[in-house]
Amino acid sequence: MFGLVLPRQALLALAITAFTSTAQAALSSTPCPVINAGLPAPSKLSTLGSDSIAAAINSTQLQFLAASNGLSPYGTYEANTTAYAVEVFSVAANESLFTFSFNPPGLVDAHSVGVNNIATDTVFRLGSVSKLWTTYIFLVAAGDRSWNDPITEYVQELAQLAANPADQGAVDHVDWESVTVGSLASQLGGIARDAAMNPGLQSELESFGLYNAGGFNHTTCGDERMMIPCNRTAFFEDFPQQRPVFESYVTPAYSNAAFQILAYALENITGSAMSDLFDKHLVQPLNLTGTYYTVPPANVTANGMIPYNTTASWWNANALDESPAGGFFSTLDDMRKVSTAILNSTQLSPVLTRRWLKPHSFVADPRAAVGAPWELMRAPDSPGAPVSWMYTKAGDLGMYSSMVALIPELGIGFNVLSAGTDTTNTVEIVSDILAETWVPQIRAAALAEASAAYAGVYADASTNSSITVVANSSLPGLSVTEWTYGGFSVLDLLGQFEGIDSTQYIAVNLYPSGLKQASVSGNSSEVEVGWRATFQALPAASNFGPFSSSCIAWEVVSQLVYGGVALDEFLFTVDSSTGNAVSISPRVLAQTQTRSNEAAKRSETGRVGKMERRWVA
Template sequence: MLSPTTLAGLAALASTAQAAVNSTPCPLVNAGLPAPSLLSTVGASYIKDAINSTDLQFLAAANGLIPYGTYESNTTAFAVEVYSVASGESLYTFSFNPPGLADTHTVGVTNIASDTVFRLGSVSKLWTTYVFLIAVGDRSWNDPITDYVPELASLVAAENNIADSVDHVDWSSVTVGSLASQLGGIARDAAYNAGLQSALGSVGVPNAGGFNHSTCGDTRLMIPCNRTAFFEDFPQQRPIFESYVSPAYSNAAFQILAYALENMTGSTMPELFDKHLVQQLNLTGTFYTVPPDNVTANGMIPYNTTYSWWNADALDEAPAGGFYSTLDDMRKVGTAMLQSTQLSPLQTRRWLKPHSFLTNPNAAVGAPWEIMRAPDSPGAPVSWMYTKAGDLGMYSSMVALLPELRLGFNVLSAGTDTTNTVRIVSDILSNTWVPRVRAAALAEAEQNYAGQYADAATNSSLTVVADSSQPGLSVTEWTYGGLSVLDLLGQLEGANASLSQKVIMNLYPSGLKQAAASGNETSVGWRATFQVLPAPLDQGPFSANCIAWEVVSQLVYGGVALDEFLFTIDADGKAVSLSPRVLEQTQTRSASSSSSSLSSKRSTRRMGAMERRRGQK
């Protein structure tokens, strides 16, 4: 066991440790607090507040009273659902049925329900990638696409030595993963656009490329109808970038990805879609292509099936934008993704990561995630929403997953102003629900973890607080053998007593757990950060560097890191003890703190007041 004298001696490490420690407080990413699972009890007030606020903002948006913009409320329908995987609840559903569509539509529903069918547009790309990962995993993602698509291999062989060419795509350098993450550097769509040819040709612009006809297929979608026609058409276009230079959105990339998957599995893409999604998840309102006539009556179809693009068959480009689904089915798919029911947890974690930056510092690109920074809450660490938007004809959609909160929401829209509507609705949902679910997580963490932990035999204790102004859990007091461990750590971190500096200690869940030695208890892993406040002014990019991730487990004694902690929780998820593993002791929980719940309620009231002010003109 580590003695107080030895612990004090660790201060001698200050000369080496201090140089690597930035005093700017910063949390560990993707490790805020455990996702809340008691939203109907502990978090009920936050959920009720979110529901009321969302309802009011949807009404205000139709009248131009919120800063996100105004959607067209007469001829644009939308439906939303917010759900929690951790609690197994659908938290909120809402649908808007515009009067203008009810008066003019000729087929389909006039009142949206959770099983009403919409077109998904480019959300199809997300589901295509998901089917790919279920069927064959991501081992092939660094392989050239020419390994799996013989037409492209033949093209490379015929063109010979085209590396660095501005006129020809070097398909041998385009990988499977680059296509899934929009980094292939290839063109967006087919080589022929009838509408653009008509517009430019009518004013005398010459046809530089020579393509002057549609190879076949539905001209509304600008696509060829089959594999043979696609490879006659699409490769005529020049590259945009070399692969892995810069994201460039491509629908054709997912058509090629589907062809590769068919070659890998020996099954057609519709067969794989049906096997891995529809059948395994019991999706009753989801379709790979234009649904049969008996489904049309249950579709949201503005005006008619042609004008709305309901019946525009995406054919071989269906993997890029042709799928149909419902709120019920989209929740099932999102839940399966967050719960890793069809992929391994490791595969899911690999997939839910960015692949490239964007110009917007609050956004990134995944495979094919459109990753957005989640709304900030006081004291909360930066977290990310993994989203995918879709647009096709008179339809728009949005999928959003927040792995840290195990939260998801979906938006479906049909009508004349769908892209704008989905954007506004998604802004409302994220800015309303994320802070409140975080507040619910804090309240639940307080109930489950906050309090004093003590070991009388060694005269040692820790006080754990759930504080809305701090990320993770805060440790406000830690003594061992009567000595203040935080003061000793302050010496290690370079705290200056004359400036009243002290160590701020925060705990973050690692996601690691194992069965405890007794009964139905579980040991869950947490890691600590030790930071000195106040922080100096950040004058440049290197001064502002947040390096908490660089110093995890930096201070190790006897093979055990000072920042390693284990909570033992009971069957109800409540902590019964806490073990600072470097001390090889167990401290028993004796009391809880109520200070953070007051702070959380104040935070919620502030959020409500801010929204009321935003709604005033």
């Protein structure tokens, strides 16, 4: 009988060998990052990110000039009669990064009231961006505990409809018991779009002799211009006449009426009028000085952006009980305050914010999704960058359009306000320019900051171990290019036991988990920051089918566990005063390696060599 003595490096080899049966999936099938976990959002944009910001500003101004002359690749708009204003801001740095306004000569000469030159405190109508703020107010005032409850629990008129023993055929009558509070917020209620019929449209179609198949001739709301919203009594006289569009939770179907109903539910939950909740939970705590629930008082008109006049522009159109769906007014200054409060979880708990900032449904466009009431868009891609999502909400009403776009992963956002004859088109073109220009530059700033904070060689001389971490623009997250333990290459071990061939190498990328804690060492100036790794055998196979997808990183996080500790768990200890890492711990090894002054080698691949398993008798 032979005694078996296993040195430290052999123990590591044995541990990895034990993983072989599960490592096949964990290593060879994950050549992709973990979503929503790229690099930490940059917070030093005025220093480390200054070059990126300067480049973004210069490019944006040139593209705006080209767009006003009809030379933008994103399309053309009526630049002579359409005004707009934009602001790009950083949440972590708590600062405005860029503001710009365009005052078209044709509109300046044509309007009779309001401002000639747009400033950040100029008042615009928001249109359907109001839906976003209504949902935010709902969450601040009541949270999301009620979101899976039937709306009939909170709106008496709908409860009475559901209890009516008359014909309740599913095609002709909404099943209100299946419509939840959350389905209304996320456009999944399956109900009709607007509160009332359009009398103007009905009159026009009747003049052509079109048969009135619905037989409903009376409406208590609306005029020849528009479907003027209803007060509560009139709403429940008119709206139930409309048939359902879909069953709830089948597919998103845009509905203004959903947010009028949502506001009624919130009034019931809180016992307060929606206008009072708007003031209590939005205007006052965030110190909004140019934001209004409905048409502002007359003295505000002089500070408004009002194309032509208050009637033609719809400045003076009172949205009544549909204000929560599209009636709010605001400024760039105030929109930045609200957007920053959302991303900073100023009024909501961080976990509630994270729940809210998630998609609720797919749409036909694979680069888009629907939230509550977020309109999610894929952020512009760049080589090696992880998939990022922009949480947006657009609005249109009369001669006004608006856009809110938040990018939580990068800690930035932008707002766009427009007034004039071609606002929807203008906002889309301007937003395209902002996204395509600023997202890559902020990613570059994040990379520079992550490199300064984390890149380097970490070593423990007592065990002859080291880890080299780099920030590489062609790879997501941080990259581990060299990793030795007891003088042996961990990357080689992983490659050998994975059985990769000579054309492949093992890549290890690190992603922040968002988890932090005080240093267990008791050093009050240090904080421990959690990161997770993906282990990838690259290049990966191509031509995957739908069930052999190469992107399963999320399925194998913490899959390989030894002694209750995951192989992919890393811990950086960071100096709170500088934001720079001082050490790293691959926690499965129960070892801390200290950051040295040696520059990290910027190799894009890990080293793969031949190494024999060594057993010592």
